[in-house]
Structures are given as C-alpha cells and as structure tokens.
Amino acid sequence: MKKIPASFFQSHQVVQLAEELLGCELCTTINGVLTTGIITETEAYAGKGDKACHAHMGRFTKRTSVMYESGGIAYIYLCYGIHHLFNIVTNTKGNADAVLIRAIEPKTGIDIMLSRRKKSKLDKTLSSGPGNVSKALGLDKSLNGISVCGEKIWLQNTQKEPVNIVKTTRIGVDYAGEDAKLPWRFYDANSSFVSVK
DNA sequence: CCTATGATCATCT
DNA sequence: GATGATCATAGGA
Numbered sequence: 001m002k003k004i005p006a007s008f009f010q011s012h013q014v015v016q017l018a019e020e021l022l023g024c025e026l027c028t029t030i031n032g033v034l035t036t037g038i039i040t041e042t043e044a045y046a047g048k049g050d051k052a053c054h055a056h057m058g059r060f061t062k063r064t065s066v067m068y069e070s071g072g073i074a075y076i077y078l079c080y081g082i083h084h085l086f087n088i089v090t091n092t093k094g095n096a097d098a099v100l101i102r103a104i105e106p107k108t109g110i111d112i113m114l115s116r117r118k119k120s121k122l123d124k125t126l127s128s129g130p131g132n133v134s135k136a137l138g139l140d141k142s143l144n145g146i147s148v149c150g151e152k153i154w155l156q157n158t159q160k161e162p163v164n165i166v167k168t169t170r171i172g173v174d175y176a177g178e179d180a181k182l183p184w185r186f187y188d189a190n191s192s193f194v195s196v197k
Numbered sequence: 198c199c200t201a202t203g204a205t206c207a208t209c210t
Numbered sequence: 211g212a213t214g215a216t217c218a219t220a221g222g223a
Contacts (some may be wrong), residue, residue: 043215052215053202063208081205097211100215131216172215195216 006072037104055096081132
C-alpha cells in the first residue's frame with residue numbers, strides 16, 4: 001500500500017504516465033465514505049499541442065486554469081450538462097497536461113457505488129466510462145482543483161498481477177482532426193471494466 | 198446487432 | 211445562443 005506522491009504526477013511524459021496509472025488503485029473518501037477501484041482505462045491529454053485538449057494552443061480560461069497548475073491535482077468538470085469527468089493534472093506549472101480516468105474496477109465500497117449509481121447488481125456499466133467513474137466514486141465539480149494526494153482523493157500503488165496493456169485511439173474527440181488518431185488511450189485487456197474494446 | 202435521440206448546464210462566442 | 215473528453219434507452223435491421 002504505497003500512496004503515490006505528487007511528484008509522480010509532475011513528469012513531462014503525460015502519455016507514459018497515463019500508461020503507468022493502469023493497475024493503480026484510485027481511492028476517494030467523500031462525506032466520510034471510502035470507495036476505491038483499480039484503474040483499468042485512461043487517456044492522455046497533452047496540453048497546448050493537442051487539439052483534443054481543452055487547453056490546446058495555450059487556451060487559458062477559468063475552466064482550464066487548473067490544468068496549468070503543477071501536477072497532482074484533480075480537474076473535474078461537467079460535460080453535456082450531466083456527467084462529471086475526472087482528470088488528474090500532470091506535468092509542471094504552466095503545462096496544461098492531464099490524464100482522463102475512463103474506467104475502474106470497483107474494489108472497496110461496492111455497495112456504496114451501487115447506491116450512487118442506483119443499481120442493484122455489479123456489472124461493467126457500474127464504473128466503465130468517465131461519467132460513470134465519477135458518479136460511482138462520488139466525485140463532482142465541487143472537488144475541482146483539490147489534491148489527488150490528499151484526504152479526499154488519493155492513489156496508491158497496489159500493483160497486483162501485471163496488466164495486459166492495449167494502446168489505441170481516444171474516444172469522443174473526432175473534432176480534433178489529426179490528433180484524434182493518436183494512440184493515447186490505454187486499457188487493461190484482462191479487465192472487463194473498460195468502456196470500449 | 199445497430200443507429201438515433203433526449204437529458205441538461207457551465208462555459209465559451 | 212451554441213456546444214460538448216457522455217450515457218441510457220428506444221426502436222429498427
């Protein structure tokens with residue numbers, strides 16, 4: 001059980017980071033309730049040079065400002081008016097890189113996640129897909145900008161068996177032209193908790 | 198199996 | 211006023 005330090009997220013290699021996060025355990029304590037899950041799917045967003053990133057071409061707005069902070073904090077925003085998407089900001093201050101968590105495999109507090117998702121049975125839809133991950137873990141935009149090495153959100157390296165990593169293209173970013181084809185999505189082929197295979 | 202559609206709102210133009 | 215790093219559901223092939 002090793003808590004991952006903020007320095008880990010300050011690497012300049014977002015894409016590599018996204019890959020390394022597979023298999024780590026994402027933990028949250030919201031309203032005093034603990035829920036955790038193993039990360040099974042991620043995507044990398046490489047700041048300025050990436051058209052699919054909210055901060056491409058150095059775009060700086062109120063929403064994207066947290067992405068320019070030093071790595072190790074959460075970037076959570078509302079998408080399509082309904083879903084909260086959870087990202088981990090990476091790289092050093094001034095670089096707007098982030099890793100989107102797209103799916104987890106529920107581990108601790110499964111009953112809590114079921115009730116948050118209004119489900120009665122555990123299946124892959126409980127926590128696969130970025131909107132569902134946030135909902136299951138109880139994350140919303142009020143937590144935007146807080147540390148991912150803190151009391152409410154943290155990650156730990158529980159490396160179980162090696163994951164079978166697959167690299168592929170990102171999802172829902174067709175508008176990004178050439179950048180939509182980059183193989184910056186990673187998932188664990190051994191897990192059924194993956195949004196799209 | 199597949200494609201189409203509604204939900205719903207903070208942020209940006 | 212338009213739009214999106216999505217999801218669940220409905221209906222047709």
